[in-house]
Amino acid sequence: MAKLRVCVIGTGTISDMHFQSYAKHPDVILYGVFDYVRERAEEKAQAYGIPHVYEELHEIFADPQVDAVSICTWNNSHAELAIAALEGGKHVLVEKPLSLNLEEAIEVQKAAQKNNRLLQVGFVRRFATNTKVLKSFIDDGKLGDIYYAKASCIRRIGNPGGWFADKERSGGGPLIDLGVHVIDICWYLMGRPKVKSISGHTYHQLGNRANVKNLKFYKAADYDKGKNTVEDLANALVTFENGASLFVDVSYTLHTKKDDIHVKLFGTKGGAELEPELVMISEENDTIINIHPQIDHLSFDFENAFQNEIDSFVQCCLTGAESIAPVEDGVEMMKILTGIYEAASKKCEVVFS
Numbered sequence: 001m002a003k004l005r006v007c008v009i010g011t012g013t014i015s016d017m018h019f020q021s022y023a024k025h026p027d028v029i030l031y032g033v034f035d036y037v038r039e040r041a042e043e044k045a046q047a048y049g050i051p052h053v054y055e056e057l058h059e060i061f062a063d064p065q066v067d068a069v070s071i072c073t074w075n076n077s078h079a080e081l082a083i084a085a086l087e088g089g090k091h092v093l094v095e096k097p098l099s100l101n102l103e104e105a106i107e108v109q110k111a112a113q114k115n116n117r118l119l120q121v122g123f124v125r126r127f128a129t130n131t132k133v134l135k136s137f138i139d140d141g142k143l144g145d146i147y148y149a150k151a152s153c154i155r156r157i158g159n160p161g162g163w164f165a166d167k168e169r170s171g172g173g174p175l176i177d178l179g180v181h182v183i184d185i186c187w188y189l190m191g192r193p194k195v196k197s198i199s200g201h202t203y204h205q206l207g208n209r210a211n212v213k214n215l216k217f218y219k220a221a222d223y224d225k226g227k228n229t230v231e232d233l234a235n236a237l238v239t240f241e242n243g244a245s246l247f248v249d250v251s252y253t254l255h256t257k258k259d260d261i262h263v264k265l266f267g268t269k270g271g272a273e274l275e276p277e278l279v280m281i282s283e284e285n286d287t288i289i290n291i292h293p294q295i296d297h298l299s300f301d302f303e304n305a306f307q308n309e310i311d312s313f314v315q316c317c318l319t320g321a322e323s324i325a326p327v328e329d330g331v332e333m334m335k336i337l338t339g340i341y342e343a344a345s346k347k348c349e350v351v352f353s
């Protein structure tokens with residue numbers, strides 16, 4: 001089989017998951033890298049034995065040797081870079097979120113269709129073992145019709161600052177950064193119903209709490225305690241055309257005892273918790289039963305999920321198979337995220353026709 005020559009654009013924290021997963025794939029040649037900060041790109045090129053460190057971005061898109069790119073840059077460049085890569089005939093794996101807003105997302109979708117190239121969105125939780133196991137039970141009808149889902153990703157203190165805290169570059173705070181993952185995984189497992197209406201709130205009450213002492217949390221390379229323009233809490237109720245609904249809340253900081261993540265789905269025949277640990281709930285012989293699958297990874301298995309995501313992207317590029325995280329799902333997710341921000345700013349429900 002021909003090998004896939006891949007370039008990685010943006011060589012910060014998450015790029016390592018892309019590099020190491022590509023490096024383990026027998027049908028991939030890690031071909032080139034680019035970052036605004038050249039030293040960062042050179043460091044990765046050396047670490048992973050990558051031959052080309054590009055001077056300019058457009059050289060990647062014009063290079064006929066390059067088959068595909070991973071985009072691991074700040075959110076504000078995702079759409080622009082994805083479109084340029086697609087126009088250059090490259091397949092694209094773009095980190096979440098697909099774009100800053102719905103309009104950009106639609107442009108990316110058009111570019112993918114026009115150039116007949118794959119665009120896979122980095123919805124890495126779709127590729128996790130616990131998700132795959134639960135999806136197989138859902139596809140078998142074990143939960144019946146899923147009519148309610150509840151997702152929460154609460155950080156007690158965890159605004160990473162830097163570009164994450166700069167709305168211009170990130171598009172928003174915990175909603176677009178963390179909410180995208182938990183909303184997407186619920187929506188995907190609910191069978192991707194069409195969104196009908198959205199109510200939501202965002203709060204800027206606590207700031208980034210840079211004053212807090214004696215408690216460590218992840219900080220971006222360009223952390224500046226004086227800069228923060230994103231919300232610290234968001235919640236929303238999303239209603240779908242089939243009558244199902246999803247309630248979500250996410251925070252970068254909140255006066256709460258500890259961090260908390262949960263993803264729960266409720267159906268007519270059974271329920272499930274995907275996070276913090278996969279468990280299914282059912283009823284048999286007039287008795288409620290909890291089903292505990294015996295698998296290696298009951299929670300989100302970060303490295304394994306990334307490897308699965310990259311393996312799947314490579315497979316789709318080389319064979320033309322369809323991705324399980326296609327561009328149209330990225331567009332729908334931007335519709336939901338943009339809708340929540342809109343409902344919050346207008347202080348009223350947003351209804352889609």
Ligand SMILES: NC(=O)c1ccc[n+]([C@@H]2O[C@H](COP(=O)([O-])OP(=O)(O)OC[C@H]3O[C@@H](n4cnc5c(N)ncnc54)[C@H](O)[C@@H]3O)[C@@H](O)[C@H]2O)c1
Nearest residue numbers: 010011012013014015035036037072073074075077095096
């Ligand atoms: N899938 C996940 O679980 C996951 C986890 C973390 C981050 N992410 C996503 O990955 C992306 C990067 O996040 P990160 O934590 O690695 O950030 P980071 O700040 O550590 O790295 C980003 C890198 O991109 C470079 N960059 C930014 N814009 C660029 C451009 N237009 N051209 C070239 N280089 C550019 C920066 O110089 C930096 O080196 C974000 O979109 C984020 O949402 C996804």
